[in-house]
Amino acid sequence: MRLKALLLAGRPVCLPLVSTLALLLPTASTAAADPVPVNAAPAVVPAVQQWTGGKGRVVLADHPRVATPVDSPELRRLVEQFTGETADVTNHQISPVVDAGGNGDIVIQVDPDADFGAVLPRLRAEAYRIDTDRGLVTVTGAAQQGAVEGTRTLLQLLAGSADHRSLPVGSVVDYPNYALRGLMLDVGRRYFTPEFIRSYIRWMGYQKLNTLQLHLNDNEISPANWSTAQAAFRLRSDNPAFAGLAAADGSYTKADWDSFEDTAAAVGVTIIPEIDAPAHARAFTRFKPGIGLHKGDSDELDLSKPAATDFMKSVYAEFTPWFRGPTVGIGADEYKGPAADFKGYVNTIAPYVRSLGKQVTMWGSQKGISGGGAGYDKDITVDSWNNGWYGPQQAIADGYPKVINSNDNWLYVVPFANYYHGQGLDGKAIFDSWQPNVFSGDQSLAPQDPHLLGAMPGVWNDLVHEDYTELQVHGLIEKSLPALAQKMWSGTRAGTDYQAFLDTVRAVGQGPGTGYLPDTLGSDDVTADLALGRTTTASSTEGAKWQASNATDGLADTRWSSKRTDGEWLQVDLGSVRRVSSATLTWESAYARDYDLQVSTDGTTWTTVSQQRGRTTAGTDKLTFTPTDARYVRMQGIHRGTAYGYSLYSLDVRGAADLAAGRPATASSSETAAFTPDRAFDNNGTTRWSSDRTDDQWLQVDLGTVNTVSAATLVWEAAYARDYDLQVSTDGTTWTTVSQQRGRTTAGTDTLTFTPTDTRYVRMQGIHRGTAYGYSLYSLRLGN
Incomplete structure (x- = not known):
C-alpha cells in the first residue's frame, strides 16, 4: 500500500541522527537575507491538535534505535510492533533497547504527568506528544493507548517527509475530542473475510479510529418466503449444542476471532461484537423454530416464551468469553412484537450480559416501541440511529448516561442501494458540515456534550442478493472514512480546504499491513476518475x-x-x-x-x-x-x-492509458534493492527508482512492441535531474532525443509533449543531477 511504498523510499543517508539546524541554518553572511523558516505543522490524518514549530530537522541515522526508559511488557510489545513495521516499510533494522535514550534514538515512553495541553480529563489516556529536537524523536503517551496513537502519527510523519527519513523540529501535542470513534460493519447479511477485517482494523487504527462494531447476525428484509430467506450468524463454535447455527456461506472460528483481537490490540482498536435480537433474529428462529413469533415463520423472537430469552442467554454465555473488549452489543432495534415483552427482554438480557463482565450497548428503539425510556434498564449505552426510533436528546432526558451518534441521515451506507447513501457518504459534506455532535433535524447536541461518547457510521448490507464484493464496499467507505476520522478526532483542525486534506490522505496512504485493500484514492492511478471531488x-x-x-x-x-x-x-x-x-x-x-x-x-x-x-x-x-x-x-x-x-x-x-505501466524496465544502477527500475512503472505514485550518486545515469522501459508515443510525464522525487534528455529507440541500440530538459531547480512533475514518434524503448538519460544524491523518479508515464 501507499504508506509502505512511501517509506520504502527512505534513502540511506550516511549521517548520524542530528538536529539539522546546523545543516539548514544559513551562514552568517546570508542569514539576514535567507532566514530558516519555522516548520509548518506536519500533514497527517487526522490533523494534530497542537503544533509548536522549530527550525531545521532531525534525520534518522543508518542504524537507529528505539529506546524505552522502562521495561514494561506493554511497551516492549509496542516497540517490537513498531520496529517490525518500520523494518518492513523502510528497510532499516531498528534495534530495541531499554534505557533513557541518547543521541540518535527514537524514544517511546509513557508519562501520565507530561504536558498534554487542553485534553479533557476523561480523554487523557489517548493523549500523546511527539518532541523532535536535540537529536531525539520522543513519543510520550499519557497511557499505553496514547503511546500507540503516537506511533501511528510517527509513521505518517515519516511517510510525509520529503526524504522519508527526516522529521521537522518541533512538538506535537495531540488528543481526541471524543472517546469513541468508530465504524459499524454488517457482516451478518454479507460475509467479509478475516483478511478484510484485519486489514480494516489496521487501517482504522492508522487513522486513530478506535472502535469496530461487528454486526454478527441478520437476515433478508421482508422476503417473499421466510423459509428461504437469507439469514446468518457468523460465529462458529465447537460446542455441539450450537452445531448448525453458524452460517454455511462463511463464519468466524475462535482462531479467527483471536486474530481480530490481536490485530486490534496492536493498533489501539476495540472490537464491539453485536449479537442482535429480538428482531433481525432469523438465524436463531430458523435454528430453533419454537422460539420465533408466528411459529417460527419470522425473524423475531416470541418473547412471551421464556425459552426465547433463555436461548439468547446461552448464546451470550457461549461466545462472550471470546470477546476481549469491555462492551457487547445486544442489538434490540425495530421489534414489532408486544412492547411490554420487549422491555422485559432488554431488562433481562442487559444485566445478564453485565454479569458476564461486559458493558452493554443497544440500538435506540425505546421511543418507537414504548414511547420513551421509562421503565427500561439505564445502565446501557444507546446508539442513536434514528430520531423517530429514539433521538439523542430524549435518550439523555430519559436518563441514559451515554449515547453514540449513528444517525442514519448522516452516517448510514447501504452499498449500491437507492437509499442511505448507496454510493458512499459524501466526504466533502462530512468534512465541511458534520461533527460528532451533529444529528439530523433538531437533535444535535452541544460539542463534546459529556453524554456523547462519539460517533459510529454504519455499513448495512441490506441488498443480500446484489452482486458486489467486499473490496467494492471498501471503495465506497474509502470516500469518506478519512474525513470522518478527522472530524471525530480533532474536528476542524485540518482547516477548510478539502482538496488539500485529500492530498494528505493520499500522501500518508492506508498504513502498514493493509495491502489487501485497493487504494481507490490514488492520485496517480490512471484508471481513477480525475474529476472526482474536484472544484x-x-x-x-x-x-x-x-x-x-x-x-x-x-x-x-x-x-x-x-x-x-x-x-x-x-x-x-x-x-x-x-x-x-x-x-x-x-x-x-x-x-x-x-x-x-x-x-x-x-x-x-x-x-x-x-x-x-x-x-x-x-x-x-x-x-x-x-x-x-x-x-x-x-x-x-x-x-x-x-x-x-x-x-x-x-x-x-x-x-490517458499509460503505455509504460507494468512493462519491463532496466537502469544503469539502483541505489538499493528497494529502489529498482520497475518501481517507476508500477502505477503507484509513491514507489520510486533511485540511481547511484553520479551523473549520466539512465532509466529505460521496453514497451514490448513498437508504439506511437507523443507524451511523457516524469514525476521527480527530491533527488531530481537538473538536466536530462528523453530518448527513444526501436531497437534498444540507436537512440533519438525527442525532448531536452535543462535547468530544473526543484522536485516536481515534467509533462513533455513531442512529435508523435514510433518507438519500442524509451529512456531518461541523465546529464547532471540537481542534488548530491542520484536520480530518483516516482514514475515515468508514456502516452500516445
Missing part, C-alpha cells in the same frame, strides 16, 4: 439543490441542473494539467441534444475534443478522444433536448 462550476444552476459539484461528487443520486436556456455549461478543474483521453457523462431526463466536450490548460483557451449531436433520450455518453493535456474539462451545451435545462448526474474524466 466544479457552471454557467447556472436551477436551484441550490442542483449545484455543479453534484456532478463530480461520486454519488449516483445527486445531479447538476442548469437554467432552462440553451448554451449552458459545466466545467471541472482537475487541479493540475493531466493527460486525458476519455469522459463519461450520465444525463438525467433533462439531457443535451447537442453539446461539445472541451478541454483547456488555462481555463481561457478551449479545444473541442468531442462533438455530440442528436441525442434523443436520457442516458450515458462514453466519449474517447485523442489523448490531450488538460486541467479544465467542460461540457458546453448547444441545444437542450427538452424544455428544461441541462442536467447531469455525473461527469467522469479519465486519464
